[in-house]
Amino acid sequence: MKKILTGLLVLGMVFVFAIAIAAQGQLTGAGATFPYPIYSKWFDVYSKMKNVQINYQSVGSGAGIRQVTAGTVDFGASDGPMTDEQIATFEKGRGTAIYHFPTVLGAVVPTYNIPGVNASLKFTQKAIADIYLGKITKWNDGEISKANPGVNLPGDDIVVVHRSDGSGTTYIFTDFLSKVSEEWKSKVGKNTSVNWPVGLGGKGNEGVSGLVQQTPDAIGYVELIYALQTKQPFGDVQNSSGAFVRASLETTTAAAAAAAKDMPADFRVSITNPSGKTAYPICSFTWLLIPGKIADAGKRETLKGFLRWMLAEGQKDTEALYYAPLPKQVVEQELKAISKIQ
Amino acid sequence: MSGWAGSGHGRYRKVVSYLMLGGTALCALLVVGVLFFILGSLVWKGGSDINLNFFTKLPTPVGVTGGGMANAIVGSMKLLLLASLIGVPFGVVGGIYMAEFGGKVSAFVLQYTADLLNGVPSIVIGIFAYSLIVLRMKHFSAIAGGFALGIMMIPVTLRSTEQFLRSVPVAMREAAMALGASKWKTIVSVVVPAAYRGILTAILLSLARVAGETAPLLFTAFNNRFWSPGWNQPIASLPVVVYTYGISAYEDWHRQAWAAGLVLLGMVLLTNIIARAILSRGISAPR
Amino acid sequence: MTTAATAEMGAGPKPASRSFFARLLQGDQVAHAITFVAAATILLITTMLVVVLWNNSALPRAKFGLSFFIGRVWDPVSGQFGALPFVYGTLVTTAVSLVLGVPLGLGAAIFLAELAPPKISDSLTFVIELLAAVPSVIYGLLGIFLVVPFVRTTLAPALKHTLGFLPLFQGPCYGVSFLAAGLVLAIMIVPFIVSVSREVLLAVPTDQREAALSLGSTRWESTWKVVVPFALPGVLGSVFLAMARALGETMAVTMVVGNVPDIKASLLAPGYSIAAVIANEFTEATGDLYLQALIELGLVLFLVTFILNGLARLLILVTSQRGGTT
Numbered sequence: 001m002k003k004i005l006t007g008l009l010v011l012g013m014v015f016v017f018a019i020a021i022a023a024q025g026q027l028t029g030a031g032a033t034f035p036y037p038i039y040s041k042w043f044d045v046y047s048k049m050k051n052v053q054i055n056y057q058s059v060g061s062g063a064g065i066r067q068v069t070a071g072t073v074d075f076g077a078s079d080g081p082m083t084d085e086q087i088a089t090f091e092k093g094r095g096t097a098i099y100h101f102p103t104v105l106g107a108v109v110p111t112y113n114i115p116g117v118n119a120s121l122k123f124t125q126k127a128i129a130d131i132y133l134g135k136i137t138k139w140n141d142g143e144i145s146k147a148n149p150g151v152n153l154p155g156d157d158i159v160v161v162h163r164s165d166g167s168g169t170t171y172i173f174t175d176f177l178s179k180v181s182e183e184w185k186s187k188v189g190k191n192t193s194v195n196w197p198v199g200l201g202g203k204g205n206e207g208v209s210g211l212v213q214q215t216p217d218a219i220g221y222v223e224l225i226y227a228l229q230t231k232q233p234f235g236d237v238q239n240s241s242g243a244f245v246r247a248s249l250e251t252t253t254a255a256a257a258a259a260a261k262d263m264p265a266d267f268r269v270s271i272t273n274p275s276g277k278t279a280y281p282i283c284s285f286t287w288l289l290i291p292g293k294i295a296d297a298g299k300r301e302t303l304k305g306f307l308r309w310m311l312a313e314g315q316k317d318t319e320a321l322y323y324a325p326l327p328k329q330v331v332e333q334e335l336k337a338i339s340k341i342q
Numbered sequence: 343m344s345g346w347a348g349s350g351h352g353r354y355r356k357v358v359s360y361l362m363l364g365g366t367a368l369c370a371l372l373v374v375g376v377l378f379f380i381l382g383s384l385v386w387k388g389g390s391d392i393n394l395n396f397f398t399k400l401p402t403p404v405g406v407t408g409g410g411m412a413n414a415i416v417g418s419m420k421l422l423l424l425a426s427l428i429g430v431p432f433g434v435v436g437g438i439y440m441a442e443f444g445g446k447v448s449a450f451v452l453q454y455t456a457d458l459l460n461g462v463p464s465i466v467i468g469i470f471a472y473s474l475i476v477l478r479m480k481h482f483s484a485i486a487g488g489f490a491l492g493i494m495m496i497p498v499t500l501r502s503t504e505q506f507l508r509s510v511p512v513a514m515r516e517a518a519m520a521l522g523a524s525k526w527k528t529i530v531s532v533v534v535p536a537a538y539r540g541i542l543t544a545i546l547l548s549l550a551r552v553a554g555e556t557a558p559l560l561f562t563a564f565n566n567r568f569w570s571p572g573w574n575q576p577i578a579s580l581p582v583v584v585y586t587y588g589i590s591a592y593e594d595w596h597r598q599a600w601a602a603g604l605v606l607l608g609m610v611l612l613t614n615i616i617a618r619a620i621l622s623r624g625i626s627a628p629r
Numbered sequence: 630m631t632t633a634a635t636a637e638m639g640a641g642p643k644p645a646s647r648s649f650f651a652r653l654l655q656g657d658q659v660a661h662a663i664t665f666v667a668a669a670t671i672l673l674i675t676t677m678l679v680v681v682l683w684n685n686s687a688l689p690r691a692k693f694g695l696s697f698f699i700g701r702v703w704d705p706v707s708g709q710f711g712a713l714p715f716v717y718g719t720l721v722t723t724a725v726s727l728v729l730g731v732p733l734g735l736g737a738a739i740f741l742a743e744l745a746p747p748k749i750s751d752s753l754t755f756v757i758e759l760l761a762a763v764p765s766v767i768y769g770l771l772g773i774f775l776v777v778p779f780v781r782t783t784l785a786p787a788l789k790h791t792l793g794f795l796p797l798f799q800g801p802c803y804g805v806s807f808l809a810a811g812l813v814l815a816i817m818i819v820p821f822i823v824s825v826s827r828e829v830l831l832a833v834p835t836d837q838r839e840a841a842l843s844l845g846s847t848r849w850e851s852t853w854k855v856v857v858p859f860a861l862p863g864v865l866g867s868v869f870l871a872m873a874r875a876l877g878e879t880m881a882v883t884m885v886v887g888n889v890p891d892i893k894a895s896l897l898a899p900g901y902s903i904a905a906v907i908a909n910e911f912t913e914a915t916g917d918l919y920l921q922a923l924i925e926l927g928l929v930l931f932l933v934t935f936i937l938n939g940l941a942r943l944l945i946l947v948t949s950q951r952g953g954t955t
Contacts, residue, residue, distance in 0.1 A: 028576060
């Protein structure tokens with residue numbers, strides 16, 4: 001009996017250690033959840049193509065920044081650009097610069113669940129801000145109904161839903177709100193996590209969309225991909241030119257094009273509420289964070305090769321997964337910036 | 343407690359007895375009902391994704407079929423092995439100390455500490471293991487993950503071992519002593535075997551609990567799309583996969599998440615069965 | 630202790646002087662030392678944990694001091710952090726889960742230990758213990774899709790209708806609430822209570838039951854008045870385990886509690902808990918003060934657990950038990 005036990009144990013350990021294939025050095029990356037689907041596809045394809053292993057995990061933008069600063073991963077990813085303090089911390093701790101490389105574009109949409117209303121609602125900038133500030137409490141409020149003539153809005157109380165977990169999506173959304181509402185800017189501000197004046201918190205895009213789907217009279221904000229995948233109704237948002245724009249791959253790219261002309265050298269830019277008649281106002285880039293100096297030559301070449309591939313071939317995969325590709329000017333600027341990595 | 347069964351008061355007590363015992367049956371039914379419901383949901387939502395690929399292939403990106411979770415399955419096994427190597431010895435041997443050697447004060451302090459540790463959110467344990475191991479080693483690893491899970495196993499194993507050892511009647515110990523056995527021999531050959539069923543239950547229960555934990559692994563074992571050789575690399579695990587896929591937007595990833603949950607349960611079930619079968623000799627508690 | 634002396638006495642005549650090695654080989658000293666080291670490890674780990682938490686929460690401790698405990702605002706943007714809503718939520722959800730889970734678990738354990746035929750009892754328990762392995766994310770997902778709508782559409786209106794005069798059951802209900810979290814937690818802690826209580830109940834010697842029955846008690850009376858009290862320390866131990874799990878549960882709670890840092894009397898209102906907010910915000914926390922405030926929350930939970938355990942033990946002491954062993 002004891003023999004069986006020890007036999008099993010030995011067998012088990014042999015089996016487990018048999019998986020000790022000598023793997024080439026694995027590259028690890030951590031960060032943003034929003035682009036996880038496209039990143040997993042890219043890294044998978046590239047890994048097979050070049051016989052390397054790039055292991056990316058979506059633990060959150062903030063965690064990604066912290067891990068790459070601590071040096072526990074080779075690169076990071078974030079839905080919001082690093083702040084000046086974070087960059088300073090990185091440079092102090094790791095002795096080198098950190099570079100941002102935009103990869104794809106995403107949009108955030110307002111999704112809702114109003115019994116009896118099937119039409120696509122139009123939201124003015126003031127409407128969204130005031131709903132989330134708690135100043136507009138009923139669906140048939142003037143600010144909403146005047147933008148939606150002909151829609152029979154009920155007089156029910158609005159159930160506001162936001163993200164409970166810190167996220168790049170919240171960052172993008174609150175960045176937009178801070179630009180269109182002075183009151184929001186001073187009272188709440190923008191961050192991956194804020195002190196929401198009203199509303200329930202859902203965990204993850206899934207949590208928010210789940211809550212909205214299940215709760216009558218609810219409104220929430222989710223990534224465009226989620227709304228499209230879950231086929232939830234979502235509204236058009238008014239942009240800075242006054243037009244009501246529906247989020248889509250085209251209108252997202254339009255938002256980026258407007259900003260691309262003034263793209264700073266370090267690619268840290270906010271593209272919410274841009275100019276441009278067809279631009280969707282709640283969009284953002286998402287970035288890969290690559291350290292300026294990478295000691296391991298193999299890892300360095302793999303990363304640089306990946307970036308080049310991503311900017312060319314990789315961009316072709318984005319639309320199938322509902323991400324908007326980068327505008328041409330940005331791609332060209334980035335290709336030049338790759339040489340900064342040493 | 344006097345009264346004849348036939349008298350009025352006796353009948354009332356009998357009725358109460360039937361009612362209360364019926365109530366306990368209802369409780370058991372409810373608990374089992376919930377369990378079968380959860381199992382049923384897992385099978386219903388994830389069952390279709392369980393095929394040979396699931397157990398042998400690596401994950402594929404969203405939309406690409408034919409992928410599996412072989413690395414997460416092996417990963418969970420490795421992590422649980424590590425966790426047991428930490429949790430079981432310290433827990434069981436420590437429990438022996440508390441029940442057999444310790445005095446009232448040390449028993450109290452240790453019990454209290456165990457309960458404290460048990461109540462720490464799993465994510466805080468993860469943070470602890472991260473500061474201790476991951477930051478020092480500058481990378482994520484299976485060791486860090488196993489360590490975090492092992493710490494979580496210790497309090498449950500400790501308390502339960504102590505509990506079951508104490509419940510062994512004093513008479514048994516005294517009988518052994520009277521036959522000339524030393525204290526240690528008494529413990530090893532009489533007390534522990536008498537309590538082994540409870541101790542085994544405790545170990546399997548705490549193993550089951552850490553098998554399903556996600557938060558402590560996020561910053562220790564991290565996760566891995568590929569195979570993780572040895573013990574010093576980031577490693578995939580079923581609960582983390584359930585979490586990552588479960589909160590995504592894609593239907594096929596959702597199904598994979600449910601399937602992973604089902605497989606995890608299956609693994610724990612199998613471990614339970616094997617453990618009890620192999621170790622099912624010895625005295626069971628008197629009924 | 631007397632047992633050692635008894636062993637000496639019962640062992641028969643011994644050589645007058647026993648060398649150190651002879652005693653060592655007998656094993657007791659070594660055993661004592663080894664087991665002590667194992668037990669002491671838990672003290673070591675817990676102390677190290679507290680030290681790490683303490684060191685990594687220096688910034689908010691310096692900034693807020695004791696007002697952290699009573700602060701009601703949690704604002705990462707302006708750097709204002711207060712723990713009170715989370716402490717409240719943790720206590721409420723844990724209380725609800727215990728009120729619901731302990732009677733259910735104990736009832737099931739009694740049934741399985743006393744009434745069910747051994748084979749059924751064994752297989753059912755086996756299966757119930759599996760519940761402990763279900764990842765908390767799955768509990769969370771089932772919570773979102775089943776418990777929350779149930780609470781919103783069925784349970785809350787029913788409670789408001791019957792018990793609505795109590796402030797506990799007033800106000801609007803969106804489904805996500807203290808109640809929903811308490812329900813999900815109750816299901817999560819039941820396996821621990823059932824499993825451990827059943828084993829302890831089974832360990833009660835048959836002669837105790839027989840003695841009660843022979844004095845004319847009904848089956849229930851012998852169970853409730855004799856067996857359970859005999860097994861009470863073990864049962865309470867299982868309740869401690871269950872309470873600890875409920876206090877620290879993160880994923881499942883955050884998916885159904887509503888994640889609103891508000892202090893409301895009604896169980897139907899959405900709330901928050903310490904573990905949930907740490908799980909939600911830790912990975913994305915930008916800035917050191919924010920991160921360390923979350924870690925300080927972990928420390929606060931530690932304190933809460935400390936106090937709760939102390940109160941519970943006091944309760945046990947006050948309602949002292951007969952029989953069994955402590």
